[in-house]
Amino acid sequence: MSLERFRNSLREEVQIINASEFDIIIKETTTVPTITDSEITYSNLDTKEQKCKLIETCILYIDIRNSTDLNLTHRRETMAKLYSSFVRAMARAGGYYNGKVRNIIGDRIMVVFDSANCFTNAVDTAILMNSISQYVLNKEFPHNEIKCGIGIDYGKMLVTKAGIIKNGSENDSHKSLVWLGRPANVASKLTDAANKSSTETRTIVTEGYYYPLLEDKWLWIDRELEEFIDNFQTTSSQSIRHKSSHFDTFYKNIEETSQTNPPILMTKAVYDGFKRANPDRKCIKENYFKSQPTISVQGFKGDIYGGNVHFTVFNE
Incomplete structure (x- = not known):
């Protein structure tokens, strides 16, 4: 055929x-x-x-x-x-x-x-x-x-x-x-x-707030990356500014969580x-x-x- x-x-x-x-x-x-x-x-x-x-x-x-x-x-x-x-x-x-x-x-x-x-x-x-x-x-x-x-x-x-x-x-x-x-x-x-099995990765940012007048001068808060970014204000210049005047420093952590169904x-x-x-x-x-x-x-x-x-x- x-x-x-x-x-x-x-x-x-x-x-x-x-x-x-x-x-x-x-x-x-x-x-x-x-x-x-x-x-x-x-x-x-x-x-x-x-x-x-x-x-x-x-x-x-x-x-x-x-x-x-x-x-x-x-x-x-x-x-x-x-x-x-x-x-x-x-x-x-x-x-x-x-x-x-x-x-x-x-x-x-x-x-x-x-x-x-x-x-x-x-x-x-x-x-x-x-x-x-x-x-x-x-x-x-x-x-x-x-x-x-x-x-x-x-x-x-x-x-x-x-x-x-x-x-x-x-x-x-x-x-x-x-x-x-x-x-x-x-x-x-x-x-x-x-x-x-699956592994989930997320970025955690630890923010450091400095309070010079308090006995415990440092406050550390863990935030999701998007929440951390939302804490910054946009300005007319190229610089960025945190919403809190006590914000002093931060560092980033990568967290991995594993799960088996x-x-x-x-x-x-x-x-x-x-x-x-x-x-x-x-x-x-x-x-x-x-x-x-x-x-x-x-x-x-x-x-x-x-x-x-x-x-x-x-x-x-």
């Missing part, structure tokens, strides 16, 4: 799918669909329809922190063992509390849960995965290098089939289930933020659902999961909760 004919065939297919008479048929479900679900179809250009399913539930992602750095500092054989161990362990953990693994891309795994009891199952899965990361995988690698981030959200997702049908061994690589909606996007971004992050919807279902759990009574006001996710304005929680049986 010439490139021109190939271009024209693509244009025709895209126009058919996006035409007003092309129907998207949606059926609600409470169980996690599979790639073989006959009620979810690829775009049918002949019948001009595509069948999808809508599910309201929890979705979880997990991946390894600093995987790029690990690739640069370890031999290929070591990384092959690490990735195999991680994916095998986390895929098994994903199913322990009835989750369904629906995507594995490199070191990122996606787990979706049936709607029934989804809050408890999702959070328990996160705790299990965090336990495995800290007390199983890290025992096999020195310096506690294996750190994972886990993100969970809850809401409605439209499940579609995407790709094309190919003959032979290439068929599976050209098709997949696609999970459309805010929960998948937010959970993925929470995973990016979980167990991530909890390895498990979830939206308030997930936390509230888990709390309602498990009011007597120790992690709820003792507030193991706390609000994280310093963590933000692009496109999400709700509260985020996080914690470093594990099952004690793993560190015995």
Whole structure:
């Protein structure tokens, strides 16, 4: 096929799918669909329809922190063992509390849960995965290098089939289930933020005020850089003048504060659902999961909760 004919065939297919008479048929479900679900179809250009399913539930992602750095500092054989161990362990953990693994891309795994009891199952899965990361995988690698981030959200997702049908061994690589909606996007971004370290730098200016008539002649005040600048008056000359006649000197300090986010992050919807279902759990009574006001996710304005929680049986 010439490139021109190939271009024209693509244009025709895209126009058919996006035409007003092309129907998207949606059926609600409470169980996690599979790639073989006959009620979810690829775009049918002949019948001009595509069948999808809508599910309201929890979705979880997990991946390894600093995987790029690990690739640069370890031999290929070591990384092959690490990735195999991680994916095998986390895929098994994903199913322990009835989750369904629906995507594995490199070191990122996606787990979706049936709607029934989804809050408890999702959070328990996160705790299990965090336990495995800290007390199983890290025992096999020195310096506690294996750190994972886990993100969970809850809401409605439209499940579609995407790709094309190919003959032979290439068929599976050209098709997949696609999970459309805010929960998948937010959970993925929470995973990016979980167990991530950051350093904030700020400039502090210490002002010295001299009062010759007082017993304690010097007064020292720490100010943010902008506040320090605001204390100066503009003049008609090239000189500047401080608003206080007692201002005498100043010096500058650079302060650095470091923060590492909890390895498990979830939206308030997930936390509230888990709390309602498990009011007597120790992690709820003792507030193991706390609000994280310093963590933000692009496109999400709700509260985020996080914690470093594990099952004690793993560190015995």
